[in-house]
Amino acid sequence: MTTLYPRQRVESVLQPLALTSAYRIILKPHLSSPLAAYPSKSRFCDGRTYAVLYGASDFATAFVEVVVRDRLMQSDRRIVPFGDIAARGWVEFALAGDEPLRMVDLRESGCLVLGAPTDAAHARNQTAGRALGRALYEQHSDIDGICYRSRLTGGDCLAIFDRALKHLKPMDTGQLEHLACTPTTWRLLRRKSKQPECAYRRNYDAPRWCVPLILRNPYRATGSGWEDQSSNERHTSMRTGSGV
Numbered sequence: 001m002t003t004l005y006p007r008q009r010v011e012s013v014l015q016p017l018a019l020t021s022a023y024r025i026i027l028k029p030h031l032s033s034p035l036a037a038y039p040s041k042s043r044f045c046d047g048r049t050y051a052v053l054y055g056a057s058d059f060a061t062a063f064v065e066v067v068v069r070d071r072l073m074q075s076d077r078r079i080v081p082f083g084d085i086a087a088r089g090w091v092e093f094a095l096a097g098d099e100p101l102r103m104v105d106l107r108e109s110g111c112l113v114l115g116a117p118t119d120a121a122h123a124r125n126q127t128a129g130r131a132l133g134r135a136l137y138e139q140h141s142d143i144d145g146i147c148y149r150s151r152l153t154g155g156d157c158l159a160i161f162d163r164a165l166k167h168l169k170p171m172d173t174g175q176l177e178h179l180a181c182t183p184t185t186w187r188l189l190r191r192k193s194k195q196p197e198c199a200y201r202r203n204y205d206a207p208r209w210c211v212p213l214i215l216r217n218p219y220r221a222t223g224s225g226w227e228d229q230s231s232n233e234r235h236t237s238m239r240t241g242s243g244v
Contacts, residue, residue, distance in 0.1 A: 004139070007140070010104065013113050014103070014104060015102075016103075017102075020094050020095070021057075022057055031089040035168050035170055036165075042126065052161060059090070061155030061157065064152050064153050065153075090175075092172045093170050102144045103158070121146075121151075143161070144160060144167070145164060
């Protein structure tokens with residue numbers, strides 16, 4: 001078998017990752033097994049013989065990578081339907097032990113050093129990434145996964161091979177819909193940004209990190225979804241329906 005990526009080049013981009021916290025977004029039925037992964041076509045998996053778990057170092061990137069994707073491209077009305085949020089849950093995970101993951105780092109000049117096409121990590125078309133993932137998985141059994149940058153947010157993303165999932169542990173889980181605040185809550189958050197925790201309704205059990213996420217990012221919580229208010233100031237009314 002021809003080795004597409006020789007060991008010497010792989011070693012140049014292989015980095016230890018002491019993962020203390022990362023996030024993934026999954027469908028609600030999978031919350032009972034929050035770190036499960038199944039063979040399916042994705043950026044670094046061809047869907048045949050192995051599986052890849054994807055995550056991001058920050059929640060906003062995980063949300064955009066899974067829920068938003070390219071739906072806002074060339075769109076005048078920039079809204080994420082609430083149904084797409086309500087169908088999913090979130091998972092925070094980390095390393096289960098002290099042994100770091102061995103990750104191929106493509107975040108800077110990794111593709112150039114490795115000799116891989118830059119499309120593997122950045123293109124909308126995922127053909128090159130699938131070929132790279134398969135080659136690394138099959139030809140270098142000690143590699144746990146790939147670090148790369150989100151093409152949507154620029155945040156750090158993780159593609160962890162199934163053989164390394166035993167080294168991970170879930171830290172917390174929840175329903176993603178709890179992050180889609182009501183219009184009243186949103187107005188209170190904007191007005192009391194110095195103490196946003198005061199704005200939550202009773203029994204609103206969103207995790208702590210959702211408050212700075214909403215305040216930092218341009219996505220506005222509406223009754224029907226999250227709306228990007230930075231690009232279209234005409235959509236100022238807070239919707240109250242169940243869909244777009």
